[in-house]
């Protein structure tokens with residue numbers, strides 16, 4: 118039996134931006150060939166920096182990385198030939214037509230004549246852009262532009278496709294269409310896809326394996342189901358009538374944590390999240406305790422753990438909190454967590 122080399126392998130990547138922003142703090146990932154791998158994390162977590170290093174656009178301070186069997190530092194040219202990159206910002210020329218964009222991209226990769234025309238027609242068809250092929254890209258909808266971006270990344274039949282935030286800025290309908298498209302791509306031609314996203318649902322739906330990135334490193338990695346499955350019991354979320362101050366929060370967290378069958382109490386503004394062995398049994402206990410503490414409750418839900426709960430468990434804060442913090446870089450002076 119032959120073991121195939123990973124399609125992407127990054128070891129202990131460190132990257133610092135001047136003066137002291139540690140964008141990557143020892144990031145490790147391994148992506149098996151022919152799979153869809155999701156790098157999931159809030160804004161500023163280090164996803165784009167990882168993609169820049171893997172696609173040879175940036176150099177790490179230290180660490181190593183290989184893509185399609187080639188070392189990104191020693192053989193960047195080989196890596197570039199083996200990959201397709203769909204960056205966050207469209208690379209298409211807005212005043213050229215869809216077809217012209219694809220033809221130009223194909224020529225850059227050495228395709229010409231009938232072979233080029235065939236490949237372009239195939240991609241236009243594949244991404245339902247044939248009817249719009251002779252129109253300038255500036256008139257395309259957001260979804261059409263994104264589909265053209267992906268087609269551009271595939272012209273030269275790469276082994277590994279990097280999709281950086283593939284659905285950011287798309288409306289829900291275009292996002293769903295793009296998800297279907299990515300799902301179909303993944304099943305074809307042994308293509309490996311590494312996508313970055315800050316949408317929990319996107320990672321859950323598309324990626325066979327995900328790595329949750331927080332503050333420049335991977336805090337946990339696995340299949341979405343295995344990560345959710347590792348969390349015992351149910352996730353109970355209670356929305357309070359009003360936000361609780363710092364002092365009250367510590368007291369309330371302490372008293373809820375002592376309740377039978379209740380674990381991992383987390384209070385964030387008006388939201389209480391706990392994990393419970395049996396959510397239905399814990400709910401009246403929890404609501405009773407809140408009532409005794411004189412805290413009004415607006416709503417309460419019990420659910421199977423979601424990736425949001427996985428994030429909370431491993432990153433120590435709710436995903437929405439991390440997103441709201443925005444790019445909260447890990448300042449070197451503050452020390453690593």
Ligand SMILES: Nc1ncnc2c1ncn2[C@@H]1O[C@H](COP(=O)(O)OP(=O)(O)OP(=O)(O)O)[C@@H](O)[C@H]1O
Pocket residue numbers: 134135138139140158159160161162163164165166167315444445446447
């Ligand atoms: N060129 C740069 N100069 C200085 N700091 C940078 C630069 N690029 C990124 N950073 C910082 O490095 C950290 C990681 O950024 P990165 O773009 O990799 O995160 P991300 O997870 O991709 O977030 P986003 O989804 O917002 O792109 C952030 O704190 C960011 O502000």
